[in-house]
Amino acid sequence: MDKFFHIGERGSSISDELRAGLTTFLAMAYIIAVNPAVLSGAVLGADGKPLTSALVTATCVGAGIMTIIMGLAANRPLACASGLGVNAMIAAVTPGMCGGDWHEAMGIVFVEGMAILILVLCGLREKIMDAIPVSLRHAISVGLGLFIAMIGLVNAGIVVAGKGTVVTLGNVYDPAFIVGIVSIVATLIFAALNVNGGILFGIIVAVLVGIPLGVTSAPKGIVDALDFSTVGAPFMADKNGAMGLLKVFANPTALVFAFSLMMSDFFDTMGTAMAVAKNGEFLTEDGNVENIREILVVDSAAAAVGGAMGVSSITTFVESASGAADGGRTGLTSVATGVLFILAAFFAPLISVVSSAATCGALVYVGFLMMTEVHEIDWTDLLQGFPAFLTAAGIAMTYSISSGIGLGFIAYGLTAIVTGKAKEIKPLMWVAIVAFIIYFLMS
Secondary structure (H helix, E strand, O other): OHHHHOOOOOOOOHHHHHHHHHHHHHHHOHHHHHHHHHHOOOOEOOOOOEOHHHHHHHHHHHHHHHHHHHHHHHOOOOOEEEOOOHHHHHHHHOOOOOOOOHHHHHHHHHHHHHHHHHHHHOOHHHHHHHHOOHHHHHHHHHHHHHHHHHHHHHHOOOEEEOOOOOEEEOOOOOHHHHHHHHHHHHHHHHHHOOOOOHHHHHHHHHHHHHHHHOOOOOOOOOOOOOOOOOOOHHHOEOOOOOEHHHHHHOOHHHHHHHHHHHHHHHHHHHHHHHHHHHHHOOEOOOOOEOOHHHHHHHHHHHHHHHHHHOOOOEEEOOOHHHHHHOOOOOHHHHHHHHHHHHHHHHOHHHHOOOOHHHHHHHHHHHHHHHHHHHHHOOOOOHHHHHHHHHHHHHHHHOOOHHHHHHHHHHHHHHHHHHOOOHHHOOHHHHHHHHHHHHHHHHO
């Protein structure tokens, strides 16, 4: 095992990797409940009732399989699951664009995943990443740090929508707020004491504190039966006998929507990979991610697999950075996370007791670690500094990785033009800038 994963070579140990896998799983476990909840209004059975049980099974099994493949193929601590945002978009377009047929909606995801996989296999996705200026690569990491911290704070209700303001401080007496603060403080204490597994222990402390506060709810059971009725969704036919996948190609609007999903997946994963690579120590000095081709191939295939399983696009999760920050350095971390996801398919009621508020400290601490990239950016150079600022701020303030990257890319092109340095931009960077302009106009 050590020889296959290069565990010792990367300064890790089997126990460190397994612990990091558990940390990553706990940071991502909310998706087991959230993804079915988001999709249940659109993914309905023949009787018109939500296929909730099937969505739980497919969410866990899909995440588990693709995360294990990521660990074996890329040998990096990255985990995959159905992505938030895309699932909401799929739920939203199913009643209108797809005429209520969720099989067609999942067909859109499948088409998008296959398209982006082809781009990776042709080398285009890697070449675009190589064309990104180093300053923007660092800015993406900084932006992801802010974004990760924001996710944690929002999950705990520490940051909420304001009345008259976009955001504001939440109710300090709210139980979730208290659990979130406890998770931050506990994680900080463990970090200050240099405790191995401090991020994981911070989550556990918060879960325990959440019991008397009612945030950590008692499980409604222990074991649940598996239901695979959503698997193969794009290839299923509607009541008129029309296959979901074929309906996608007959619907120009659906194909345009697939392009929008592809743009989101394309750059979300790029940013996530950089964020995890920073914490997992496989980001080079010039901002390149080691084993990026393998990572992108698996991630692209995962999107198609998500559509095929009927659970929206499966993508690399930025919460993987919590496991990397907790010592994960190899694919064994991913394998451990993937196995836990598959087991969770059987024990979903038990896993659901880990609240999103309990993971707040882990995400905030990881965000702090990623802010160290700030000093790598030359803020005295307008061409480097301004687009970098807009990238980092955009990711956090739009609550979207791809939107923030798009704003930064467009700003870079504009700044290069006004400073007379447009010739310094590589051709593929211009392609990405134009693609983002089209993407924003279509949104």
